[in-house]
Amino acid sequence: MSVVDHRTAIAGPAKGKPNRLTKNLSSKVAAIPMILTALVVFVGCTIWTIVYSFTSSRLLPKGNFVGLDQYERLWGSSRWLISISNLMWYGVCSLVLTLVIGFTLAALLDRKIRFENTFRSIFLFPFALSFIVTGLVWQWILNPDYGLQGVVRSWGWESFSFDPLYNPDIVIFGILIAGIWQGSGLIMCIMLAGLRGIDEDIWKAARVDGIGTVKTYLVVIIPMMRPVFVTSLVLIAAGIIKLYDLVVAQTSGGPGLSSQVPAMYVYDYMFKAQNLGQGFAASTMMLLSVVIILIPYIYLQFKGTSRG
Amino acid sequence: MSKLLKSLLVGTALTCASAASATELEVTHWWTSGGEAAAVSELASAWNATGNSWVDGAIAGSGSTARPIIISRILGGDPMAVTQLNHGRQAEELIEAGLMLDLTDVAEAGKWKDVVVPPNLLDSCTVDGKIYCVPLNIHSWQWLWLSNKAFADAGVPTPANWDEFIADADALRAAGKVPLAVGAQGWQQAGAFGVMSVAVAGKDAWLAVNVDKDADMAAGPEYAKVFNAAVVARDMSKGGNVQDWNQATNMVITGAAGGQIMGDWAQGEFQIAGQKAGDEYECLPGLGVSAMLDTAGDAFYFPLNKDPEITAAQKELAALMMSPEVQVAFNLKKGSLPVRGDIDMSSANECMQKGLEILASGNILPSGDMSLSADTQAQLEDLMAEFWSSDAMSSADAQERFADIIDSAD
Structure with missing residues (x-):
């Protein structure tokens, strides 16, 4: 981990312009699980819920859309x-x-x-x-x-x-x-x-x-x-x-x-x-x-x- | 690490060993009031007597509290072995999704088709010709329970029908009684309304609305009479301030209330309180107006399970529940009617005999659970909860909204 950090720290200024993607790479890698959780669990489920609110699902979710009914x-x-x-x-x-x-x-x-x-x-x-x-x-x-x-x-x-x-x-x-x-x-x-x-x-x-x-x-x-x-x-x-x-x-x-x-x-x-x-x-x-x-x-x- | 592994292995070995000798089946249900608990222990002891073991999973609260828990466990992939549900449309989608065990072979071996009376009980367990549930008992809503003590205190004879009951309301009020006990929960209020509509509007109008979903009939003059009767009942129920149905029944038992419209499960409470039909309380099927019973009831469903041993035990329990001995023992405690027409119920009390007679005469209705979806029932319960809780809603407004709900029902 620290090796990656070290290299980016040196490579960054050498190029003149720091690459925003590789800056603090280790902390970004560490954040991936959280980002995925946020995207899949929160955003994904929210979108799923909104989509299915336009269906006539009863006990189980079904994909028959009924518009704004x-x-x-x-x-x-x-x-x-x-x-x-x-x-x-x-x-x-x-x-x-x-x-x-x-x-x-x-x-x-x-x-x-x-x-x-x-x-x-x-x-x-x-x-x-x-x-x-x-x-x-x-x-x-x-x-x-x-x-x-x-x-x-x-x-x-x-x-x-x-x-x-x-x-x-x-x-x-x-x-x-x-x-x-x-x-x-x-x-x-x-x-x-x-x-x-x-x-x-x-x-x-x-x-x-x-x-x-x-x-x-x-x-x-x-x-x-x-x-x-x-x-x-x-x-x-x-x-x-x-x-x-x-x-x-x-x-x-x-x-x-x-x-x-x-x-x-x-x-x-x-x-x-x-x-x-x-x-x-x-x-x-x-x-x-x-x-x-x-x-x-x-x-x-x-x-x-x-x-x- | 190895220690943990070892203890895990030992644990698994132990479970395997115990599973080999007796199968544990977890049974979820919502029978928690006194009479209900007594009845369910009959089932449990019958099952334990076969050498297996009954793991009780009672869920407190009424069916509307328990059902979401039960259904979400089945959908969530953690099914119990056996569960109570009301047969009808509640489990429709679960069966279609293939989450329930097919019991057709058990039913054929036990000749259920020949012994179950009325046959529509088994029909509502049947999807595409396969049987998915065991009807356990018949419950009907159409009963008016009257406290002899309350009427004696008010100085009037116990009425013999709904109209006499209304006429006695003032006398009951004067004696400091609540004429009609109604628990302030939507399902009880909607149930009482349903009973009044059969009695007041008649069978044909009721069938047109509940089975054919005829919105014109629901908005018509027959049902206007029902809503007027409901307004009278609403006035009679003022001052009750109870929530649960058994608290309301208790008001009848103690004589604090004149009567209660409640299904025959109320009988179990009278029994626990040591009261006898004809002595301390009276029962009027169909409000004493039209002797007509619906055939709702409890059924047991067996969610599909991967373990073949559990599947075998599930089928064994299904057969046991239908056996004549269990049917008699269970239904006597529960105060409900048995689903078999071929067993001896002579030990049943006066009210149950009345119910058996009506069943035998064929004056039966399909239950609300069979004809209306859970969604429609929830809307009706919402409407009734609003209607009963305050005088703000007139009978005409309520009827208009009732007709809307029937119109959109599926």
Whole structure:
């Protein structure tokens, strides 16, 4: 290995212009398995899925193409539309609230408070639990007979009513509560790391200029933390799209269809309904939404490097 | 290295040795409620008594949870030796792909064609003249289970048909009961709807919609009556807040609910609870309106296996499942009807006798699993889950979407 390296290192400059293909040959050879995996497993399977979403495959993939039929049926299905609207509500609320809560907690911890380590662990702890456990915990907390509502009623407030998981209109917010409880600790940690990366001198300069603490955060610090925000954004967005186990554990899509999400639609139609074509069409739509999120991310990243 | 090799060799030798004396067959199924587990242990002990060994692979949850797991194992090249599925169209494509063991020789040796009643059970195991599954029992959806205690508490006599039941709903409410227990899962709601449609719209309309996929009939006045009945049932089921079917059955057992529309597998639960038909509970086939049963049921499929020893054992088990002794023992525990017409079921209880009578009289329907594809059933379940969960959907809206689904069914 090192021999190859050595030779290219000498041969490169001798030719005057380094050959881009043979530069760092050993590391390129080492990367081949990963590149192949990425191409075959990720790209290959993605393309396969998209191609078969245009077929009428049932239990087994079959090559009889039916054009856009699966997509027409998908967008005509009320279950899919409910899933999409749930995901939008969950997505927007979870994105905003997780960022706000995460940043606020991080800013509070950053004020050199006592027991910072303890608080940090407490806030981060929910992230160590799986979605299934989180879902089950909150299913009990939100259970009207045994959970929060039951406790408050037993204190004497008989008319108190809080049963989001049993009310079709607001069930998605019951799931949102659990999602935020689980996810905001991680965002807090990332934000805290970002805040710790800010030079002390900035704070001193702001103080000299007489700018208040809150204003310094909003006007100076947050714009400086753009990469941290981009990272958090992508992490939260990925979590939103793949929302599945939390719903399964809390409501399994009910009451009725009111807390269905796209990932459940994909699973149910691929395996329970034995209709691969329909499941593939739905998962292709999910891929499309991921791509829509990824493009701004790549754009932001690219802009960042070209400037720096 | 050599140590590892040695232990591997020893391991293989041991497996070979044990395989020679008794064949282990892994059996996957989704029978996990009390009555079901009791029934499956009858099968297991009958198989163990032959000197072989039954490796139980119960998958918790209902069939809709278990089926994807079972099918993905077969497709993934890691088939179990034996698996439960509902006969009908679920395994259609697996058989066409050549993944199932052909049992025709076992069936011919056991003269299944002569003993299986009704014959459509065996037809739905048959593809291109070859038999691929063993029908084990007959289950029918068309039963209304009523709690005598609940009606006594409400001060009214136990009704004898669906209309009387509706009339008693207010009295049950006044006594703090939920009139109709329905588990909030799509398959239960779709099942209850199917039962109501046979009873309300009649056999011909039901056949036109479910077998001929006649969308005009589904949008027509007969089915409008069914949807109106479903709205009434939806009101009666409010306040239930249970998910699993056996929890709903338990409400009937304890008298917290007046009744439940559920298949005859519910009977196993009454039995486990020590209740007797006619004393603590009543059963009305066809909602007491039309004594008509569908002939769904459980069947066992034997995925194709390379090992000839396992194949031989698979065939042995297939023959055992059809034997009269196993049929009687299993079905008494399960609360289902046997697939053989030639065995003595006099020890069966009142409800099963009613069912046997209806079977003998030939008032039978094909099951939903036989006539509708899994895809269509999933769409119907989605529709029913949405319909039952809130008052937002009117009967007319639901009927329109129902007709759309039937129209696109294949």
